[in-house]
Amino acid sequence: MSEKLTRACLDGLKPYKPGKPVSEVKRELGLKTVSKMASNENPLGPSPRVMAAIKKATPELNRYPDAGAFYMRRALARRFRLKSENIVVGNGSDEVIIMALRAFLNRGEEVVIAEPTFLIYRIAAQLAEAKVKAVPLKAFRYDLPAMRAKITARTKLVFIANPDNPTGSYVNRIELENFLESLPKNVIVFMDEAYHEYVQARDYPDSLRYIRKGNVIVARTFSKVYALAGLRVGWAAAAPEIISSLNQVRDPFNVNSLAQVAAVEALEDRRHLLRSVQLARSGVSYLSSEFRKLNLFFVPSVTNFILVNVGTRGPAVYDSLLKSGIIVREMTAWGLPNFIRVTAGTNRENRAFITVLKRVLKEQALVKGRNK
Numbered sequence: 001m002s003e004k005l006t007r008a009c010l011d012g013l014k015p016y017k018p019g020k021p022v023s024e025v026k027r028e029l030g031l032k033t034v035s036k037m038a039s040n041e042n043p044l045g046p047s048p049r050v051m052a053a054i055k056k057a058t059p060e061l062n063r064y065p066d067a068g069a070f071y072m073r074r075a076l077a078r079r080f081r082l083k084s085e086n087i088v089v090g091n092g093s094d095e096v097i098i099m100a101l102r103a104f105l106n107r108g109e110e111v112v113i114a115e116p117t118f119l120i121y122r123i124a125a126q127l128a129e130a131k132v133k134a135v136p137l138k139a140f141r142y143d144l145p146a147m148r149a150k151i152t153a154r155t156k157l158v159f160i161a162n163p164d165n166p167t168g169s170y171v172n173r174i175e176l177e178n179f180l181e182s183l184p185k186n187v188i189v190f191m192d193e194a195y196h197e198y199v200q201a202r203d204y205p206d207s208l209r210y211i212r213k214g215n216v217i218v219a220r221t222f223s224k225v226y227a228l229a230g231l232r233v234g235w236a237a238a239a240p241e242i243i244s245s246l247n248q249v250r251d252p253f254n255v256n257s258l259a260q261v262a263a264v265e266a267l268e269d270r271r272h273l274l275r276s277v278q279l280a281r282s283g284v285s286y287l288s289s290e291f292r293k294l295n296l297f298f299v300p301s302v303t304n305f306i307l308v309n310v311g312t313r314g315p316a317v318y319d320s321l322l323k324s325g326i327i328v329r330e331m332t333a334w335g336l337p338n339f340i341r342v343t344a345g346t347n348r349e350n351r352a353f354i355t356v357l358k359r360v361l362k363e364q365a366l367v368k369g370r371n372k
């Protein structure tokens with residue numbers, strides 16, 4: 001095969017690196033239990049009401065899903081005081097990111113992102129043959145004035161993860177409003193709010209308000225607090241004209257029928273939502289206080305995960321945690337080799353993580369000492 005067959009935009013593209021399935025980790029390491037604290041999932045699992053609704057819907061699996069996601073869009077519209085015309089559904093919010101690029105970006109136009117941030121923006125933009133302009137975080141927070149300075153007449157999209165992954169930090173209302181007001185008309189702002197429900201900060205912006213005013217897309221997901229990551233279901237809100245363009249590039253059956261049923265029911269179960277938020281917030285606060293006691297630098301997080309500097313090589317700490325049955329995220333791919341990102345688990349998992357981390361850090365210190 002001497003001819004180069006792949007598109008030029010694949011050159012140097014680093015694909016998403018998936019972790020091993022939990023069952024495989026258990027088998028390989030001979031472990032009975034494994035705690036997955038790596039992907040910012042909800043350790044409580046889906047609401048029992050959602051599981052019952054899914055079961056009830058299975059006899060209809062011979063039918064195609066509703067391509068218009070009528071009930072899901074109606075349920076979202078009612079909950080968030082929008083109209084169904086303001087809503088588009090996605091196979092996870094990842095797909096909405098891809099759809100936005102497909103709908104709005106001409107080849108060679110520019111996309112402004114932060115660095116580091118959620119990895120999919122860069123991958124998807126590169127695949128869309130965009131020119132990516134990445135702006136470093138400032139003290140682990142989005143630097144919106146610096147991002148504004150990168151915008152030109154050729155910029156089409158700006159991605160803002162709010163709150164951000166992997167840092168868990170957020171952009172506040174004033175920062176966002178100043179940024180939005182300063183933008184030229186050619187720019188669409190994609191607000192990625194995958195962790196929106198966890199945020200309790202008073203100055204966190206209510207971004208759905210901005211979709212009436214300008215070129216703003218607000219994306220949310222059922223993967224995190226609603227505990228439905230395996231079903232792949234997300235959505236976005238925007239002005240009807242923007243939603244129409246997104247629908248033009250959407251696969252008609254992109255959200256499967258069980259996912260649609262689950263999403264509608266998940267919105268109904270407010271108790272499960274509240275329990276999930278409380279568990280995550282108390283988990284993050286426990287982990288933060290333990291990191292403080294251990295003198296480890298961490299980024300204050302408004303989400304269900306926390307980025308911490310383990311003071312030594314992150315991959316080594318990751319490996320040792322893994323051998324003890326705790327999967328976290330090591331951060332080399334984000335350019336943060338001394339950090340790990342840990343998702344708050346159940347209270348038991350959080351305590352076990354801290355116990356093992358203390359042991360691992362001690363062992364690492366001994367290794368370092370020996371190598372001196």
Ligand SMILES: Cc1ncc(COP(=O)(O)O)c(C=O)c1O
Nearest residue numbers: 092093094118165194221223234
């Ligand atoms: C910031 C951010 N946006 C979007 C997503 C994608 O979520 P989904 O499962 O809805 O595709 C994630 C998942 O980790 C995320 O962290």
